[in-house]
Amino acid sequence: TGTFAARMRERNVTVVTTTLDVDAPFSRFVASRGLVPLHLTLMQRLPFADGVLDIVHSMQLSGWVPSGVLEFALFxxxxxxxxxxxxxxxxxxxxxxxxxxxxxxxxxxxxFRRLRWKASRKLDLGAERNEWYVSALLEKPMT
Structure with a gap:
């Protein structure tokens, strides 16, 4: 819903936010906060030129994404x-x-080069299903 983008705006950083409008108008909500929403599917290329962004943040992407689609998105x-x-x-x-x-x-x-990698088992109902969370900072190499 754009919370990360709103916090960055407080620091004079512009963030373009994408959401999945699953059963709710999240993109409209993001726009109502004065933020820049971007509606894409994982099968679409990001609408930016090559090598122009300093950071990309992805929150709560999950294993339900087919591996080929995820690989496309990560490339x-x-x-x-x-x-x-x-x-x-x-x-x-x-x-x-x-x-x-x-x-x-x-x-x-x-x-990507791993700057920080943290994997931990989900402690809620996911623990019974052997579900894991991963949070990572990954860097695009300088060369």
């Missing part, structure tokens, strides 16, 4: 980041076996 994030730019993957969740078997290899193929 597009890599494309729009400047060298040295940071991808903040925030609260990505997936099943335990998928973490190392599927998602870590995808991130490695894209080419």
């Amino acid at each position: 597009d994030v890599y494309r729009v980041l400047r060298p040295g730019g940071v991808f903040w993957l925030d609260h990505f969740f997936c099943l335990g076996p998928q973490l190392n078997g599927t998602y870590v290899p995808i991130l490695d193929r894209v080419g």
Whole structure:
């Protein structure tokens, strides 16, 4: 709903926010806060030129995204980041076996360098299903 963008605006940083309008008009709510909403699907390229963004923040992306679609989206994030730019993957969740078997290899193929990596098991109902959260700061290399 644009909370990250609103907090950054308080610091004179402009953030373009994307939301999934699932059962609610989240994009309209973001716009009503005076923020810049962007309505995209994961199958669309980000509407930015190559190498122009300093940071991309993704919150609560999850293992329900097919691995091919996720890989496409991550390569597009890599494309729009400047060298040295940071991808903040925030609260990505997936099943335990998928973490190392599927998602870590995808991130490695894209080419990000890990600045910070935190994986922890979900403690709510997800603990019974062996669900995990990952939060990471990933950098696009300078070369």
